Amino acid sequence: MTTSSTTSSRWRALTHxxxxxxxxxxxxxxxxxxxxxPDFFSIRMADGHLYGSLxxxxxxxxxxxxxxxxxxxxxxxxGIDLSVGAVVAITGALACSYISDQKDQGALSGVLLAMGxxxxxxxxxxxxxxxxxxxxxxxxxxxxxxIMVAGRGVAQLITDGQIITINSEPYKLIGxxxxxxxxxxxxxxxxxxxxxxxLTRRTALGLLVEAVGGNAEASRLVGIRSRRIxxxxxxxxxxxxxxxxxxxxxxxSAADGNNAGLWIELDAxxxxxxxxxxxxxGRFSVGGTVVGALVIQTLTTTIYTIGVPTQTNLVFKAAVVxxxxxxxxxxFRAKVFGARFAAGxxxxxxxxPAAAPADAATATEASPKMEVS
Amino acid sequence: xxxxxxxPPASDSRTPSQATRxxxxxRLPVVVTALLFLVMYGxxxxxxxxxxxxxxxxxxxxxxxxxxxLVAAVGVxxxxxxxGIDLSVGSMIGFTxxxxAWLVERQGLPILVVIPMALAVGAFGGFLMGYVIHxxxxxxxxxxxxxxxxxxxxxxxxxxxxxxISDSSVSSMAQAQVSLGMGFLSIGAIVSLxxxxxxxxxxxxxxxxxxxxxxxxxxxxAMLMGLPQGGTKIAVYTVxxxxxxxAGLLFTLYIQSGDPLHATGMELDAxxxxxxxxxxxxxGSGYVLGTLFGVLVLGLIKSIIQFExxxxxxxTKIATGVLLCAFILVQRFMTTRKKT
Numbered sequence: 130m131t132t133s134s135t136t137s138s139r140w141r142a143l144t145h146x147x148x149x150x151x152x153x154x155x156x157x158x159x160x161x162x163x164x165x166x167p168d169f170f171s172i173r174m175a176d177g178h179l180y181g182s183l184x185x186x187x188x189x190x191x192x193x194x195x196x197x198x199x200x201x202x203x204x205x206x207x208g209i210d211l212s213v214g215a216v217v218a219i220t221g222a223l224a225c226s227y228i229s230d231q232k233d234q235g236a237l238s239g240v241l242l243a244m245g246x247x248x249x250x251x252x253x254x255x256x257x258x259x260x261x262x263x264x265x266x267x268x269x270x271x272x273x274x275x276i277m278v279a280g281r282g283v284a285q286l287i288t289d290g291q292i293i294t295i296n297s298e299p300y301k302l303i304g305x306x307x308x309x310x311x312x313x314x315x316x317x318x319x320x321x322x323x324x325x326x327x328l329t330r331r332t333a334l335g336l337l338v339e340a341v342g343g344n345a346e347a348s349r350l351v352g353i354r355s356r357r358i359x360x361x362x363x364x365x366x367x368x369x370x371x372x373x374x375x376x377x378x379x380x381x382s383a384a385d386g387n388n389a390g391l392w393i394e395l396d397a398x399x400x401x402x403x404x405x406x407x408x409x410x411g412r413f414s415v416g417g418t419v420v421g422a423l424v425i426q427t428l429t430t431t432i433y434t435i436g437v438p439t440q441t442n443l444v445f446k447a448a449v450v451x452x453x454x455x456x457x458x459x460x461f462r463a464k465v466f467g468a469r470f471a472a473g474x475x476x477x478x479x480x481x482p483a484a485a486p487a488d489a490a491t492a493t494e495a496s497p498k499m500e501v502s
Numbered sequence: 503x504x505x506x507x508x509x510p511p512a513s514d515s516r517t518p519s520q521a522t523r524x525x526x527x528x529r530l531p532v533v534v535t536a537l538l539f540l541v542m543y544g545x546x547x548x549x550x551x552x553x554x555x556x557x558x559x560x561x562x563x564x565x566x567x568x569x570x571x572l573v574a575a576v577g578v579x580x581x582x583x584x585x586g587i588d589l590s591v592g593s594m595i596g597f598t599x600x601x602x603a604w605l606v607e608r609q610g611l612p613i614l615v616v617i618p619m620a621l622a623v624g625a626f627g628g629f630l631m632g633y634v635i636h637x638x639x640x641x642x643x644x645x646x647x648x649x650x651x652x653x654x655x656x657x658x659x660x661x662x663x664x665x666x667i668s669d670s671s672v673s674s675m676a677q678a679q680v681s682l683g684m685g686f687l688s689i690g691a692i693v694s695l696x697x698x699x700x701x702x703x704x705x706x707x708x709x710x711x712x713x714x715x716x717x718x719x720x721x722x723x724a725m726l727m728g729l730p731q732g733g734t735k736i737a738v739y740t741v742x743x744x745x746x747x748x749a750g751l752l753f754t755l756y757i758q759s760g761d762p763l764h765a766t767g768m769e770l771d772a773x774x775x776x777x778x779x780x781x782x783x784x785x786g787s788g789y790v791l792g793t794l795f796g797v798l799v800l801g802l803i804k805s806i807i808q809f810e811x812x813x814x815x816x817x818t819k820i821a822t823g824v825l826l827c828a829f830i831l832v833q834r835f836m837t838t839r840k841k842t
Contacts, residue, residue: 209643265834270587270643271783275830278770279823285816386816395647408641443655450648451634458638 147405150456151420154403158427159183165435178307182430190426191304191314192217192373194419196393197400198325199369201418202362204401207342207410208262208269210363213370213397215280216254217390220247220371221378222287225295234297243300248371254280255367259360277394284386294383304380314376321369326415335413338362342410399446400425403453425449531780531832532792539795542802550809559685560805566687568801569694570595570752572794574768575775576701577745579793582776583705584738585718585785586642590631590649591746592768594624596761597653598750603665603760606672613672621747627653628743632736642739650769657762664761667754676755690752697748701790714738718785774826775800782833799825 143149162169162182172181196213203210224247231239254276261272306313329335340348341355349355373393378384402408403424404417428449432442455461546555554560565572574591581588598620605616627649635645667673679686705711713734716724725731753765779796781788803821807814 261830265831267830267834268783271777271830274770274773275823275827278774278826279820282816282819282823285814286820290814290816395650398644398647402644408644438659441655441659443651444659445655447648447650447652447655450644450651454640454644454648455634455638458640461638464638 147414148417148420151404151417151424155420155424155427158424158431162431162434169434174310179310182434184312186423186426186430187315187318188312189430190422191312191318192376192390193393193396193400193426194318194422195321195369195373195376196390197397197404197418197422198322198415199366200394200397201401201404201406201413201415202325202329202338203269203366204398204406204408205338205342205410205413206359206362207345208359208363209398209408210258210273210366210370211270211394212254212258212273212276212280213366213373214390214392214394215277215284216251216367216370217374217377217393218284218384218386219254219280219287220251220374221384221389222284222293222386223247223250224300224375225293225378225384226287228295228297228300229293234295235299237299240297240299244303244375247375248368251367251371251374252364255364256360258367259363262363263356263359281386284384284389286386288384288386290386292383292385296382300379301382302379304376304378305382314380317372317376321372322415322419329413329415339411339413342412344411396425396446397422399450399453402457403449407457528787529789530836531829532789532795534832535779535792535795535799535829539799539802542799542806546802546806546809550806553809555809557685562682562685562687562691564798564801564805565691565694567756567804568797569688569690570749570756571768571771571775571800572694572797573697573745573752574749575772575779575793575797576697576790577742577749578769578772579701579776579779579781579788579790580705580714580738580745581642581742582773582781582783583718583785583788584714584735585721586635586735586738587646587773588628588631588649588739588742588746589643589646589769590627590653591742591749591772592765592770593650593653593657594627594743594746595750595753595765595768596763597657598624598747599754599757599764600657600660600665600760600762602751602754603667604660606669607665607667613669613675617751620751621744624747624750625740625744628746629736629740631743632739635739636732636735646739654762654766657764660762661760662762664759664764666759672755673758676758688755690755693748693752697745698790698794705790710734710737715786718787720786771800771822774822777833778825778829780829780833783830 159169166182169182172179172184174180196217200210200213224243227243227246228234228240233239258269258273258276261267261275262269265272302308302313303317304314308316329338337348337353337358340351340353341358345355345359370390370393374390377389398408400421401413401418402421404414404419404421406413406417425446428445429442432445543561549555574595578588578591601623602613602616602620605611605619606613631642631645631649634640635642675689678689680689680692705714713724713729713731716727716729717731717734721731750765754760757764775796776788776793777783777796778799779788779792779794781792800822803825804818807817807821
């Protein structure tokens with residue numbers, strides 16, 4: 130199916146692009162804010178920093194975007210990582226407790242060492258998860274449950290059950306500082322996302338990850354080192370969570386082993402699903418995940434700004450999970466939207482009934498796998 | 503494991519010896535957990551004999567302090583046996599405490615009216631999740647995750663603050679003691695033991711129980727055999743929802759308040775108890791009695807940490823994680839040859 134010059138087919142191509150629905154939801158959510166906060170889209174300059182709702186959405190959403198990007202790759206291999214919240218807590222706890230032990234908390238070398246230490250711990254957690262999943266063959270949800278349960282205990286052990294507060298200017302920069310008028314964390318996120326996209330879409334790595342997610346055994350038989358790829362992906366996911374952990378603890382200048390990153394794994398999975406990556410693995414969209422994370426952060430911000438009691442936040446999230454999952458379910462589409470979709474789904478035999486043909490025509494990425502949006 | 507392992511255990515190629523037959527026995531994990539419990543209890547006795555660890559009441563307190571967890575874990579056992587997972591347990595417990603406290607304290611309803619209402623809400627919540635999981639073929643993990651958000655959110659919608667219960671019938675129910683000669687049990691502990699007994703009967707002596715095992719063992723073949731897998735699946739989540747609500751009621755009695763953050767993360771404790779109790783996470787194999795020992799082991803860790811005094815509460819989490827890990831690895835080695 131080629132994209133002819135008629136507007137209708139262009140429209141079709143646009144609406145069937147895998148990022149269309151996530152972006153549409155994001156735009157819609159942003160627009161909902163306008164009647165309540167008329168200057169929602171305005172960005173103003175103060176003290177040489179940019180301020181505005183859009184900036185703060187990205188700022189507060191940064192840790193979630195990081196965790197979700199890592200989670201995307203794990204889910205693409207057909208896995209899931211429940212331990213990211215605990216890894217966030219461990220990393221923050223380690224970095225902060227190291228800094229708080231220093232005589233000069235502002236010393237750059239000490240801060241860098243603390244960050245290195247935290248990230249190292251994160252990667253070790255990721256390697257452990259990867260080892261259990263890839264080498265021992267344990268279901269990902271269970272393998273990562275171990276660190277999810279024990280990790281917070283370890284984080285509390287590191288902080289001795291206290292909330293460690295620190296006072297370190299260089300450390301403050303990662304999560305709460307500004308650079309070139311923008312929050313520094315936006316740059317961190319941009320670098321991580323860019324590196325991920327380049328690695329997965331400009332090299333064969335993305336293809337390999339999807340092959341492993343499609344069928345780990347088959348890909349192993351054709352010579353892909355599927356175990357190594359899985360271990361790598363879990364380590365990368367934990368690293369992302371570690372960076373998010375540094376960011377969260379830096380933003381509050383404190384490490385709270387009990388509450389840092391609480392439920393972030395669930396938000397991250399939600400972001401990945403909203404972004405159109407199937408939980409079954411085999412396909413992924415990093416761009417979709419970033420949009421998904423922004424949708425969640427915008428939802429949270431919107432709930433705050435339009436004056437709905439904040440405690441309903443979780444109810445809204447539940448509704449979003451259900452709606453998105455139902456829309457992704459071929460059976461639901463068949464039941465609700467009629468037989469046309471059912472036939473398409475039967476012919477495709479996969480989760481992308483109506484969207485797939487048009488997607489192929491509008492593929493903008495190097496590899497030919499799109500996901501339903 | 504979907505096909506050949508790279509290094510199959512050496513014993514696989516030989517004729518099954520006594521040892522491999524023993525390792526292949528499905529009852530082994532339960533026996534191991536029971537032994538672990540005895541060993542831990544023995545260690546506790548030898549360390550804290552002088553502090554009254556040997557009192558029968560210390561042992562009975564395990565049931566009193568963990569009755570709600572036992573009920574929740576029994577519900578989760580059903581789900582895991584059927585090859586699913588339920589993440590909404592902790593939220594459902596929290597929600598039930600809020601719902602009960604709100605109805606009793608703020609609306610003035612008698613507790614005996616509230617109890618059936620809470621149970622019905624829990625069972626209906628479970629039914630809904632099971633319905634969505636079965637009819638729209640969405641992974642249980644994600645549907646119950648939505649349930650987790652939903653019920654925790656509803657807790658907060660009822661009230662942001664905790665509601666303490668001062669109703670006299672509730673407190674008399676909570677403080678009621680059933681003497682056993684050497685000690686006493688609370689009503690909650692007795693209810694949890696009754697639930698365990700009923701679950702044991704249902705799982706091992708009824709058609710429904712066999713269907714749960716069959717679906718967990720291999721859903722495809724269960725379907726080909728003509729088992730009503732849809733109904734069973736939905737029923738399993740309904741049972742889990744019901745058990746969570748009942749656990750919530752017991753928790754309300756135990757703690758005599760409703761709080762939107764009650765039982766956060768208790769689904770993990772419940773899953774851990776089931777796993778430590780030797781139920782295979784892939785479904786189809788395990789015993790509800792194992793779950794009892796799983797809960798007792800977790801409870802004993804808590805008591806030992808209390809007796810130790812110097813140890814802090816986070817060691818509970820770490821110990822739970824280490825045990826979880828050990829049992830998962832044991833399960834892994836036991837099922838190496840099975841196709842999972």
